[in-house]
Amino acid sequence: METRWRKNSVNLLILSGILLVVFPLAFDDFRLNMVGKYLTFAFVAVGLVLCWGRTGILSLGQGIFFGLGGYFMAMFLKLESSGVELPDFMGWNSVDVMPWFWVPFHSLAFTIFMIIVFPAGCAFLLGWAMFRNRVGGVYFAIVTLSLASILSILIIGQQGYTGGINGITNFSTLEGWNLSSPHARLILYYINAVLLILIVYGSEFVNSSRLGRLLIAIRDKEDRVMFSGYNVPIFKAFTFAVASGLAAIGGAMFTLQVGLISPSFVSITASIEMVIFATVGGRYSVLGAVYGTLLVSFSKSFLSESFPELWTYFIAALFIFVVMLFPSGLAGVFEKFRWPGFLSGHGAMKKKAEEVS
Amino acid sequence: MNATGAEKIVYEPDESSLKQEVARLTLELEKARAELARTKDELKKFKQDPEHTFRDSLLLEVDKLTVSFNGFKALDNLSVYVNKDELHAIIGPNGAGKSTLLDAICGRTRPESGSILFKDRDLTKLKEHQIVRIGVGRKFQTPSIYEELTVFENLETSYPEKRDVLGSLFWKRKEDIIEKIRNIATLIFLEDKLNQKAGTLSHGQKQWLEIGMLLLQEHELLLLDEPVAGMSQSEREKTAQLLKDICRNRSVIVIEHDMNFVENIADRVTVLHQGKWLSEGSMEHVKNDPNVIEVYVGH
Numbered sequence: 125m126e127t128r129w130r131k132n133s134v135n136l137l138i139l140s141g142i143l144l145v146v147f148p149l150a151f152d153d154f155r156l157n158m159v160g161k162y163l164t165f166a167f168v169a170v171g172l173v174l175c176w177g178r179t180g181i182l183s184l185g186q187g188i189f190f191g192l193g194g195y196f197m198a199m200f201l202k203l204e205s206s207g208v209e210l211p212d213f214m215g216w217n218s219v220d221v222m223p224w225f226w227v228p229f230h231s232l233a234f235t236i237f238m239i240i241v242f243p244a245g246c247a248f249l250l251g252w253a254m255f256r257n258r259v260g261g262v263y264f265a266i267v268t269l270s271l272a273s274i275l276s277i278l279i280i281g282q283q284g285y286t287g288g289i290n291g292i293t294n295f296s297t298l299e300g301w302n303l304s305s306p307h308a309r310l311i312l313y314y315i316n317a318v319l320l321i322l323i324v325y326g327s328e329f330v331n332s333s334r335l336g337r338l339l340i341a342i343r344d345k346e347d348r349v350m351f352s353g354y355n356v357p358i359f360k361a362f363t364f365a366v367a368s369g370l371a372a373i374g375g376a377m378f379t380l381q382v383g384l385i386s387p388s389f390v391s392i393t394a395s396i397e398m399v400i401f402a403t404v405g406g407r408y409s410v411l412g413a414v415y416g417t418l419l420v421s422f423s424k425s426f427l428s429e430s431f432p433e434l435w436t437y438f439i440a441a442l443f444i445f446v447v448m449l450f451p452s453g454l455a456g457v458f459e460k461f462r463w464p465g466f467l468s469g470h471g472a473m474k475k476k477a478e479e480v481s
Numbered sequence: 482m483n484a485t486g487a488e489k490i491v492y493e494p495d496e497s498s499l500k501q502e503v504a505r506l507t508l509e510l511e512k513a514r515a516e517l518a519r520t521k522d523e524l525k526k527f528k529q530d531p532e533h534t535f536r537d538s539l540l541l542e543v544d545k546l547t548v549s550f551n552g553f554k555a556l557d558n559l560s561v562y563v564n565k566d567e568l569h570a571i572i573g574p575n576g577a578g579k580s581t582l583l584d585a586i587c588g589r590t591r592p593e594s595g596s597i598l599f600k601d602r603d604l605t606k607l608k609e610h611q612i613v614r615i616g617v618g619r620k621f622q623t624p625s626i627y628e629e630l631t632v633f634e635n636l637e638t639s640y641p642e643k644r645d646v647l648g649s650l651f652w653k654r655k656e657d658i659i660e661k662i663r664n665i666a667t668l669i670f671l672e673d674k675l676n677q678k679a680g681t682l683s684h685g686q687k688q689w690l691e692i693g694m695l696l697l698q699e700h701e702l703l704l705l706d707e708p709v710a711g712m713s714q715s716e717r718e719k720t721a722q723l724l725k726d727i728c729r730n731r732s733v734i735v736i737e738h739d740m741n742f743v744e745n746i747a748d749r750v751t752v753l754h755q756g757k758w759l760s761e762g763s764m765e766h767v768k769n770d771p772n773v774i775e776v777y778v779g780h
Contacts, residue, residue: 334643334652337634341627348625348691351587352639352698353613362646 132328135411139324143317153306160313160381162421163320165190167374169401169413170320170327171367176399177407178336179363180343181251181260185268186398188275189243189368191390193375195279195286196242198385199226200235201295201303212294217284226285232299239376240369247368251361260346260360269392276391291386303380316377320414323370327410339363371398400443405453412455419454504667505726508696512730515699540565540732541586541702546595548581548756555581556592557756563702568733570747572740572767574776577753579736580622583704586734587619588612599702614644618700622707624687628680632671632690635679636662639694661697669693669723685716692723703727705735709742721745740764752776 147159168186175181202211203226210222228234250271254264279286286292296304303312330336341349342356350356379385388394405416420439428435450457541563548556556578563569571579584590586597588609597604604612613619627635640662643652666672669689674682679690688708695703708724709717725746727733737743743750744764752760752773760770767773 330650333650334638335646335649337630337638338649340629341635341638344627344629345625347589347621348627348694349638350609351613351619351621352644352694353610353641354644355608355610359646 164378166417171370172402175367185272187395189371190375193372194385197376197379198292199229205295219284243372244369248365251364255357293384406455409455573753578756616701
């Protein structure tokens with residue numbers, strides 16, 4: 125127990141070192157901003173490790189929550205940059221009065237509150253309603269997938285209120301602070317990295333608690349947990365809500381660093397890409413998910429620059445390859461060959477290894 | 482232990498069996514203390530209201546229960562009762578509705594009509610986890626354990642404390658709980674496997690682990706579904722001993738096909754046939770009931 129925690133601390137320190145020291149030194153402004161963008165996807169991947177890898181709830185609609193966070197942030201920024209005027213895209217679509225649900229986003233405090241509470245709250249209610257009625261597994265995946273599709277279609281359809289397919293863009297200041305200056309970008313990168321590290325620490329804390337063990341128990345034998353007196357639907361809904369809350373924070377950080385949000389980050393494609401990040405990195409390992417996100421994203425931008433039309437085939441092949449040969453992803457490979465304990469002791473690879481021996 | 486002759490007992494000191502014995506006695510002591518408290522309580526109640534004791538001797542009352550699946554009546558107007566501290570066996574041919582009855586009691590299946598009263602509460606209106614919390618435990622037919630967790634962690638997650646999300650997040654292992662878990666592990670023959678993943682245990686060991694998990698929760702009513710199925714002879718004997726330990730000072734409903742096993746442990750037997758009540762009484766009585774003979778042997 126003790127050594128496991130110590131080994132984890134070492135791994136966490138290495139991650140912190142890479143994010144806070146190595147990357148800022150190694151990359152120029154442009155590349156660092158790109159890494160910052162990738163790291164916002166890591167929020168989603170970490171959430172997926174908690175709810176999919178740990179608890180066994182596969183959501184194919186995390187783009188919904190990433191998008192909600194991103195759109196809330198963008199609404200605030202857009203209102204600020206528009207001043208007393210209506211946001212420009214509303215005028216283009218002959219919306220003359222500020223829609224009621226835009227009004228409260230004049231306040232930064234309200235915006236942050238909404239980013240943290242609303243997506244997680246929605247996820248909790250959705251999860252609770254479904255898990256209570258024993259809807260789970262592949263049915264849950266299908267429902268979340270359809271919801272992602274519905275939301276992106278809704279956003280595209282309601283151009284006057286959402287900016288449509290182009291999303292919300294053309295904003296540059298946060299409470300008067302110029303977001304596009306190199307200095308601001310560096311600060312945003314650090315805020316993002318520190319938030320992510322805190323979340324990784326938090327996830328490791330959950331994993332080492334009784335709650336973490338219960339989540340694995342729910343994945344392994346849900347009925348036994350229920351008949352040990354636990355209200356399982358609440359536990360599952362809670363995990364799903366936490367994962368979705370993390371996705372929303374990632375979305376908000378995305379908008380801040382990239383300067384736009386559009387329906388393509390809500391869509392099915394984006395949602396499934398996020399699942400691929402977690403799978404490649406290792407769905408049982410929080411750290412693996414972060415590295416997986418970085419690796420896939422880097423290769424995505426490298427390959428899509430060189431072979432734009434081949435990228436989708438490549439990522440599909442990678443996904444199939446990983447799922448078939450390394451079900452625990454990179455972390456599983458690492459664990460097996462280099463450093464046992466990387467998965468904090470609960471990987472499927474480990475179980476396999478024990479079964480063999 | 483080995484008895485030779487009438488009065489001379491040769492005692493072979495063997496560390497593991499001694500440990501076993503200590504663990505058993507510790508549990509026994511705990512149970513005795515609880516029993517004493519309960520008896521005192523009952524005595525007080527009896528002094529206030531002599532009628533009370535009579536009503537109290539009934540723990541579970543299944544009344545006119547009907548469960549149907551798409552029109553097929555798995556249980557048909559069934560009434561069964563279980564007394565306090567009674568070991569009640571349910572037998573019957575395949576498809577008689579035995580497992581359905583257990584499912585209905587523990588909330589897994591909702592009945593179409595009828596009621597299940599447990600300590601004055603209708604179980605048909607409670608959720609699964611609420612039923613567990615008021616004192617009904619369930620052991621599944623196939624061993625239900627958490628394969629990815631260690632034996633210790635399996636037992637620990639079953640410890641009935643902090644069963645909400647936040648409580649479990651900040652829960653700390655305490656010495657007395659660790660001690661209790663070790664004690665149970667000794668009792669279920671798994672003391673040296675505490676740090677081993679439960680998935681690596683043998684079939685019989687998994688069954689024992691699940692029994693251990695139930696033991697920790699100290700239920701008033703236990704529902705056991707074929708507890709010795711699929712076990713080797715030696716495992717079967719050890720399990721029978723374990724079950725006898727579990728069943729003391731609580732009520733148990735057990736489903737079992739092994740008639741010798743039932744005859745050995747059951748206080749009372751109910752025979753079901755096609756979802757209906759067929760016969761009830763001691764094993765002796767049931768065995769000689771012409772209705773039962775007809776169902777089992779046929780024409």
